[in-house]
Amino acid sequence: MSAHELKTGPLEYRTQEGRMSILGFWIFLGAEVVLFATLFATYAVLFGRTADAPHPGELFEIKTTLIMTFLLLTSSFTCGIAIHEMRRGSLKGLMTWLIITLLLGLGFLGFEIYEFMHYAHEGATLQSSAFWSGFFVLAGTHGLHVTVGTGWAILLLIQLSRRGLTNVTNRKVFIISLYWHFLDVVWIFIFTGIYLIGMVI
Amino acid sequence: MNITDILVTGEPLIYGAMVSIVLVSTAAIFLLTYFKRWGWLWREWLTTVDHKKIGIMYILSALAMLFRGGMDALMMRIQLAFPGLNFLDAQHYDEIFTTHGTVMIIFMAMPFLIGLMNIIVPLQIGARDFAFPFVNAVSFWSFFFGAMLFNISFVIGGSPDAGWTSYTPLAGAAMSPGPGQNFYLMGLQLSGIGTLATGVNLMVTILKMRAPGMKLFHMPIFTWSTLVTCFIIVFAFPILTVALALMTIDRIFGSQFFTLTGEGLPMMWANLFWMWGHPEVYIVILPAFGIFSEVIATFARKRLFGYHAMVWSMIIIALLSFLVWVHHFFTMGAGAFVNSVFSVSTMLIAVPTGVKIFNWLATLYKSKIEFTVANLWALAFIPSFVIGGVTGVMLGMAAADFQFHNSYFLIAHFHYVLIAGTVFACFAGLVFWYPKIFGHKLNERIGKWSFWLFLIGFHVCFFPQYFLGLDGMPRRIFITRIEEWLPLNVISTVGAFGMGLGFAVFVFNIYYSYRYSEREKTGDPWNGRTLEWATPTPIPFYNFATIPHVDGIDYYLPMKEKGETTYDESKLEPIHMPSNSGQPIIMMAFFAFASFALVFEWIPLAIAGLIGGFIMMGVRSFDYDEGYHVEVDEIKRIERSARGL
Ligand code: HEM
Ligand SMILES: [Cu+2]
Numbered sequence: 001m002s003a004h005e006l007k008t009g010p011l012e013y014r015t016q017e018g019r020m021s022i023l024g025f026w027i028f029l030g031a032e033v034v035l036f037a038t039l040f041a042t043y044a045v046l047f048g049r050t051a052d053a054p055h056p057g058e059l060f061e062i063k064t065t066l067i068m069t070f071l072l073l074t075s076s077f078t079c080g081i082a083i084h085e086m087r088r089g090s091l092k093g094l095m096t097w098l099i100i101t102l103l104l105g106l107g108f109l110g111f112e113i114y115e116f117m118h119y120a121h122e123g124a125t126l127q128s129s130a131f132w133s134g135f136f137v138l139a140g141t142h143g144l145h146v147t148v149g150t151g152w153a154i155l156l157l158i159q160l161s162r163r164g165l166t167n168v169t170n171r172k173v174f175i176i177s178l179y180w181h182f183l184d185v186v187w188i189f190i191f192t193g194i195y196l197i198g199m200v201i
Numbered sequence: 202m203n204i205t206d207i208l209v210t211g212e213p214l215i216y217g218a219m220v221s222i223v224l225v226s227t228a229a230i231f232l233l234t235y236f237k238r239w240g241w242l243w244r245e246w247l248t249t250v251d252h253k254k255i256g257i258m259y260i261l262s263a264l265a266m267l268f269r270g271g272m273d274a275l276m277m278r279i280q281l282a283f284p285g286l287n288f289l290d291a292q293h294y295d296e297i298f299t300t301h302g303t304v305m306i307i308f309m310a311m312p313f314l315i316g317l318m319n320i321i322v323p324l325q326i327g328a329r330d331f332a333f334p335f336v337n338a339v340s341f342w343s344f345f346f347g348a349m350l351f352n353i354s355f356v357i358g359g360s361p362d363a364g365w366t367s368y369t370p371l372a373g374a375a376m377s378p379g380p381g382q383n384f385y386l387m388g389l390q391l392s393g394i395g396t397l398a399t400g401v402n403l404m405v406t407i408l409k410m411r412a413p414g415m416k417l418f419h420m421p422i423f424t425w426s427t428l429v430t431c432f433i434i435v436f437a438f439p440i441l442t443v444a445l446a447l448m449t450i451d452r453i454f455g456s457q458f459f460t461l462t463g464e465g466l467p468m469m470w471a472n473l474f475w476m477w478g479h480p481e482v483y484i485v486i487l488p489a490f491g492i493f494s495e496v497i498a499t500f501a502r503k504r505l506f507g508y509h510a511m512v513w514s515m516i517i518i519a520l521l522s523f524l525v526w527v528h529h530f531f532t533m534g535a536g537a538f539v540n541s542v543f544s545v546s547t548m549l550i551a552v553p554t555g556v557k558i559f560n561w562l563a564t565l566y567k568s569k570i571e572f573t574v575a576n577l578w579a580l581a582f583i584p585s586f587v588i589g590g591v592t593g594v595m596l597g598m599a600a601a602d603f604q605f606h607n608s609y610f611l612i613a614h615f616h617y618v619l620i621a622g623t624v625f626a627c628f629a630g631l632v633f634w635y636p637k638i639f640g641h642k643l644n645e646r647i648g649k650w651s652f653w654l655f656l657i658g659f660h661v662c663f664f665p666q667y668f669l670g671l672d673g674m675p676r677r678i679f680i681t682r683i684e685e686w687l688p689l690n691v692i693s694t695v696g697a698f699g700m701g702l703g704f705a706v707f708v709f710n711i712y713y714s715y716r717y718s719e720r721e722k723t724g725d726p727w728n729g730r731t732l733e734w735a736t737p738t739p740i741p742f743y744n745f746a747t748i749p750h751v752d753g754i755d756y757y758l759p760m761k762e763k764g765e766t767t768y769d770e771s772k773l774e775p776i777h778m779p780s781n782s783g784q785p786i787i788m789m790a791f792f793a794f795a796s797f798a799l800v801f802e803w804i805p806l807a808i809a810g811l812i813g814g815f816i817m818m819g820v821r822s823f824d825y826d827e828g829y830h831v832e833v834d835e836i837k838r839i840e841r842s843a844r845g846l
Contacts, residue, residue: 024332024402027435034437034439035439035443038440045469046466051463127454127457130458133451133457155822158823172822
């Protein structure tokens with residue numbers, strides 16, 4: 001759609017396709033907000049319904065969750081730098097920071113898997129009670145999103161290395177950055193809404 | 202595992218279904234091979250990303266589903282009119298009302314409307330395609346495979362039998378073991394993904410691809426209704442996604458969301474389901490309002506009265522639709538305060554709806570009404586829908602609902618709104634836009650026959666049910682050997698067959714008109730008011746050779762006056778179009794395979810299917826096909842022949 005192409009502004013916004021994809025992704029994120037809100041509501045309703053399984057206060061510990069929070073928040077920051085590098089037109093900077101983001105995401109996932117296994121070991125599983133079902137599905141959905149995000153980032157890195165910075169690759173990277181920041185925001189809610197509250201009540 | 206565990210056996214009706222499925226599929230395969238049409242099918246349809254063709258496939262599938270849901274309805278009606286016959290046993294009746302309700306709402310009403318939106322909305326706003334044509338194809342195939350998955354349940358594995366609302370604990374693993382309920386969960390999940398994607402897609406299309414100059418308040422009312430509907434879709438469907446997923450995890454992986462054993466809450470399902478379910482009924486009614494508005498304005502030859510009020514009332518209805526869900530379970534013990542709040546919010550919806558009714562009447566007032574078939578459907582809608590609406594308000598009174606709840610009064614109410622609203626709108630819209638889509642009108646005489654048969658059948662079928670309900674006949678029962686209920690049930694069944702006949706005549710009309718109707722030349726058979734009528738017929742695949750500059754509503758009228766068309770040779774430029782792709786159907790086939798495996802809880806196979814689907818998504822990510830350009834010479838050739846220049 002050459003007619004709609006702009007000469008200035010960030011690459012990802014220059015074509016109409018780019019602008020439409022980004023708007024479409026924002027709307028999709030609206031749907032994701034509803035998805036997580038529903039899971040949070042479910043979790044809240046089931047709070048305390050632990051049956052014979054341990055209470056959250058017995059299992060949640062501040063150390064792992066703080067590390068996880070640190071990893072994910074940092075990754076959001078590095079993702080921001082990646083976009084900054086992209087805007088500066090530095091492919092190398094973009095790829096470097098994207099890889100760092102990816103590694104931080106993987107670190108987060110590693111801790112999450114460790115944490116889930118630990119809880120299961122202590123007798124809190126998906127099956128053990130309504131509360132724990134709510135917990136594992138909410139945290140797990142977030143974890144699944146992070147997993148998808150890392151897979152997606154790997155695909156984009158390959159494309160970047162092959163094609164460099166174009167309207168299309170920039171748009172794709174910009175969209176994944178929106179996704180990544182969104183996951184970060186959701187995590188903040190999980191951290192406070194699940195872990196902190198679970199620890200004090 | 203052996204084959205009898207998978208196939209459903211022991212029921213003559215089901216054997217009949219199996220035989221007919223095998224016969225129809227063999228016939229289709231034979232015909233396609235005999236006439237060497239496989240390549241054509243693949244190139245022209247299965248891989249298409251053209252919004253018009255996708256729309257046609259939606260509508261064809263929806264008509265097939267209307268047939269299936271209608272057969273279910275007739276079987277239920279036979280059983281209820283002749284309880285002594287034992288035509289259906291209890292189990293079979295349960296399965297049939299479940300599949301009837303689900304098929305009608307999820308696989309008939311919504312896809313039919315989405316099909317019309319697919320075809321008409323880009324044309325109405327002067328766009329050449331959807332914002333994301335590839336995604337549009339993905340959406341269609343996810344709906345299609347979801348519908349197929351749900352439909353094969355009655356020969357493979359067994360149908361769900363917990364009602365289209367699938368309340369827990371009844372629908373849980375303990376009380377509904379086996380694959381039936383899983384079919385419901387996976388079929389809805391798969392098609393729901395497509396619906397959500399369509400919602401996003403259409404929103405972006407409408408917000409970003411309008412013809413230059415077209416402001417939001419210049420948009421045709423059907424496009425407005427689509428935009429508002431998509432807003433509901435985007436905010437309601439994720440709730441369904443979660444609800445279905447939670448129940449799936451409960452059933453297959455043993456979590457405890459809805460089971461009392463692990464302190465779960467069965468009532469939570471009812472809440473989640475209706476937080477989606479009530480907005481859902483507006484997803485199928487608002488586009489219907491849009492269609493009626495177009496049809497009435499066209500055949501009253503007047504501008505739609507109160508255009509702005511129409512738009513705002515739709516927006517208000519959309520917002521309110523999220524705030525009333527509890528009226529579906531007033532009787533489940535939430536307490537007087539909660540019930541009162543939701544009772545009042547329910548009644549509020551009547552206000553904007555009333556505004557719309559008055560606007561339609563005011564449009565018709567003092568106009569020269571043309572009684573075409575499309576308009577007959579629209580005119581019949583008004584009083585019929587009012588009956589449904591008024592009884593809806595009665596149901597919305599929490600205290601009174603203790604009397605009506607789960608009785609035939611409710612059945613009559615929602616069929617009055619769903620059929621008089623949505624189904625009439627589907628017919629009205631199809632008849633109205635038919636010449637644009639297929640290049641010839643439907644025969645008006647036969648159309649009137651089908652209209653009157655269906656309309657009279659409809660009232661004969663459902664009006665008596667209000668009284669059955671007041672007499673205490675509950676819904677979802679298969680034995681009605683209570684003498685007082687029998688006469689009205691017989692009348693109701695007669696009406697149902699009238700509707701069946703009306704539908705058959707409608708389908709016959711499609712065949713008849715295809716053979717004998719005069720071909721359309723102008724592209725504007727009804728003297729239309731909006732841009733979709735401005736293209737030639739058949740519509741070129743790029744829709745508009747040149748896109749007009751719009752300033753005002755009903756913009757095609759001034760265009761016609763000024764002698765402007767959508768073909769201005771001096772302004773031609775190459776047109777960018779997306780390429781066809783086989784990826785959407787393959788991608789969704791993988792996910793459908795995974796869903797099928799999950800239905801039978803074959804986890805390794807399900808994982809394999811999921812991996813296949815994700816690989817296809819990766820393939821798509823690496824696909825940099827940017828489409829192609831239609832050159833000016835080609836456009837000239839197409840337009841000249843289409844316009845007979
Ligand atoms: C074509 C004429 C139709 C007839 C004769 C018909 C008849 C029936 C009957 C007999 C029932 C079962 C009542 C019971 O025993 O509980 C039923 C239920 C239902 N129908 Fe229809 N119906 C028709 C069309 C439709 C349409 C067009 C829709 C939706 C767009 C629809 C949606 C439903 C729903 C949601 C249920 C409730 C199912 C459940 O209880 O789970 N029906 N219908
Ligand atoms: Cu409702």
